[in-house]
Amino acid sequence: MTGVNVWLLGIVLVLSLAAAVWTVVMIVRDQSPxxxxxxxxxxALMLVLAVQVVTGLVSLGVSDRVVEKVTFAAYDVxxxxxxxxxxxxxxxxxxxxxxxxxxxxxxTVAAMELRLWALWNPHA
Amino acid sequence: MRDxxxxxxxxxxxxxxVFAVAATxxxxxxxxxxxxxxxxxxxxSLLAAIVYLVAxxxxxxxxxxxxxxxxVSCAVEAVGVLVVGVLSYTETQLFPDKTVxxxxxxxxGFLPLVLPFLGLLWLLRGDHARERATR
Numbered sequence: 001m002t003g004v005n006v007w008l009l010g011i012v013l014v015l016s017l018a019a020a021v022w023t024v025v026m027i028v029r030d031q032s033p034x035x036x037x038x039x040x041x042x043x044a045l046m047l048v049l050a051v052q053v054v055t056g057l058v059s060l061g062v063s064d065r066v067v068e069k070v071t072f073a074a075y076d077v078x079x080x081x082x083x084x085x086x087x088x089x090x091x092x093x094x095x096x097x098x099x100x101x102x103x104x105x106x107x108t109v110a111a112m113e114l115r116l117w118a119l120w121n122p123h124a
Numbered sequence: 125m126r127d128x129x130x131x132x133x134x135x136x137x138x139x140x141x142v143f144a145v146a147a148t149x150x151x152x153x154x155x156x157x158x159x160x161x162x163x164x165x166x167x168x169s170l171l172a173a174i175v176y177l178v179a180x181x182x183x184x185x186x187x188x189x190x191x192x193x194x195x196v197s198c199a200v201e202a203v204g205v206l207v208v209g210v211l212s213y214t215e216t217q218l219f220p221d222k223t224v225x226x227x228x229x230x231x232x233g234f235l236p237l238v239l240p241f242l243g244l245l246w247l248l249r250g251d252h253a254r255e256r257a258t259r
């Protein structure tokens with residue numbers, strides 16, 4: 001099992017970037033708060049992130065690869081927590097700015113995914 | 125009481141929150157695992173973490189005193205990222221390992237360079253709004 005499964009990573013990146021585009025459209029149209037379909041997409045994204053936490057931590061345990069383990073585990077787990085916090089802020093602030101928080105959250109997830117990849121492949 | 129966290133402030137709270145977590149995590153890992161490796165860089169990481177935590181908290185609290193503290197935090201941040209940014213290029217021997225502010229925050233998409241100025245813009249913009257309100 002690979003620590004950062006390239007397919008999982010790809011799915012997370014595609015979903016978060018798709019959601020980011022959707023978020024930009026909502027910001028431009030000044031739609032807030034986001035509807036159920038949007039939160040459904042975030043839910044799907046979180047499901048993939050949850051799978052990633054499990055596979056990431058398990059392979060961190062069994063792999064003898066030289067990885068900054070603490071940092072890797074921290075990124076792996078924190079990536080799952082970003083979206084719920086962002087969604088909570090977006091529901092409190094029901095304006096364009098609240099929706100912008102979701103954009104920040106999604107881009108944070110995408111950036112953390114790239115960092116996870118770099119941590120798992122330090123010399124790639 | 126002046127509200128610093130609504131509207132655009134909510135986005136600032138989110139970004140500052142991300143950096144508070146990132147910088148705190150980074151400095152805890154650095155100081156926890158190998159404190160002796162790069163004392164200056166790690167102390168600066170810790171300073172950055174504290175500044176981000178203070179700024180985030182003050183934005184959430186609101187009010188005049190919190191706003192003042194937040195302005196100071198943003199100023200410290202601006203100076204920090206500029207000084208560390210320059211030093212990390214010119215005095216490389218001081219920085220065997222990276223901080224959030226190294227190379228002007230390159231590892232974080234240069235956001236650490238932009239963030240303090242966005243923060244100051246938001247915190248000082250409130251003045252004009254208040255002047256209009258009291259006029």
